[in-house]
Amino acid sequence: MNIAPGDTIGILGGGQLGRMLAIAASGLGLKVHIFAPEADSPAFEVAVAHTVADYADEAALAAFAAQVSVITYEFENVPAPTAEFLNKLKPVYPDPRALAITQDRVAEKDFVTSLGVGTAPYVPVDDPGSLLRAVAQLGRPSILKTRRFGYDGKGQGTIREGTDVSAVFRGLGGVPCILEGFVAFTREISVIAAHGVDGSFAAYDVCENEHAHHILSRTRVPARIAPETAAKAIAVTKTLTDALGYVGVVAVEMFVTVDSEGREDLLVNELAPRVHNSGHWTLGGAVTSQFEQHIRAVCGWPLGLPRRHGAIEMRNLIGDDVQDWRKILSEPGASLRLYGKGKARPGRKMGHVTVVTPENR
Incomplete structure (x- = not known):
């Protein structure tokens, strides 16, 4: 694989993740072609080309593959057979096997536990x-x-x-x-990391996540956990991605538990074979965003530095929260990202805001 600036990346899925991936690719001199079934996909606005077709439409998929150099996906609900079909025509990263495993919660937990990693x-x-x-x-x-x-x-x-x-x-x-x-956990955390085609691995500092109504509300970095727990979380992530032969950015969500003697341990909740909401802080909060990192990885390029710029807080704008966009822009140090979606509905992710506080390290 010899991808260079000016080549075209194919992305399956046209939501906000595809949109931010396309913007990152453009910053690296790459073009993007989005394939999605929804005609109003927000990623279409920032791509040089798009295809509106069902994921089962093999003729449309073949035409799409003929116009791109490599293919990736923005979310794990792309049918695994779609990725497998395309992988015969052009390289697909992450590998369709990762997609198939993470689409089935039983298969995912069987995979994790087979490696000696704990789950609920x-x-x-x-x-x-x-x-x-x-x-x-x-x-x-x-x-x-x-x-x-x-x-x-x-x-x-x-x-x-x-x-x-x-x-x-x-x-x-x-x-x-x-x-x-039921798991009696003290914190929910996630590790955002990337694996390159050459086997290189780079992980961001561990994220601490808060949810409201089952939707991610806020992410803080670094997570308030012991250094050895953070190191274990990253090691677990590498164990999982090594076993998958993974290429691209991955998110591994985990529960932090504490025993009667105050010792922390980890249980893996789920894997997301893609860029992830809890990694959105890397846009403006890290040397290399998770979106640029994913593009680098799937193109076979060197991975970027995942170092953060300070203490981070990212909060999601859900539904009508987005109406405060003008107020947010007036907040010192706030970085606003809106996703180009139309109607703000309850529970719909409309954007996010990140605040970086410099710290002495």
């Missing part, structure tokens, strides 16, 4: 009977999630004392699920 206890669920047995095994409270296509709190329900478990299963559509045991 879990049991696959296929029907109401297996759900009852799983609840008896894991206890209450526990969380029932669809095996596929869930994010930002979608596709899940909590089972507590007195909950009608069959009703929860029906409410999720009666599709294959996974039941996860």
Whole structure:
């Protein structure tokens, strides 16, 4: 693979992540062609070309592949068969295997635990009977999630004392699920890291995340955890990406637990084979943003320095929060990014704001 400035990168998906990837690629002298089913995709505004077609349209996919040098994707709900089809025509990074594993919560947890890395206890669920047995095994409270296509709190329900478990299963559509045991965690963290084609690895400082209504609300960097816990989180991330033969930026979300003697430990919650919301602070907050880092990685270029510029706080603008854009612009040190979306709906990510506070290091 010999990609140079002036070449074209193909991106599957036209949301805000695709938009920010396209902007980063442009800054490196690359062109971008977006493929997405939605005609109003915000990434189209910043790409030199776009295709509106279904991910199952092989003729459209082949025409798309013929116009690009390498292909990546902005989110993990691109069908794995789409990535596999394209990978026969042009290099696709991250590898379609990573996409297939992370699209299925059971396959993902099986993969993680096969490497000796801890997760919440879990049991696959296929029907109401297996759900009852799983609840008896894991206890209450526990969380029932669809095996596929869930994010930002979608596709899940909590089972507590007195909950009608069959009703929860029906409410999720009666599709294959996974039941996860309750984890008493003290913090939620994530590691944003990149693997290059040559095997190089670069990780940003560990992020500490806060959620509201199951949606990421705020990220602080560095996370308020022990240095050895942060080092372990990065080591776990490298273990997972090494095993996948991964190329590109990845996010690994983890729970921090504390035992009776105050010792911290980690449990992996999930992997995202892409740039991630908790890494948006790197736009303006680090020497190399996660978006530029991903473009560098999938092009086979040297990875950039992931060093941050100071103490970071990033907050998401959800729904009508975006109406405060003028006020945010007047905040000293605030860096605003808006995603070019139309209507602000409850729960819809419209942008984010990052504040960097210099620190003595």
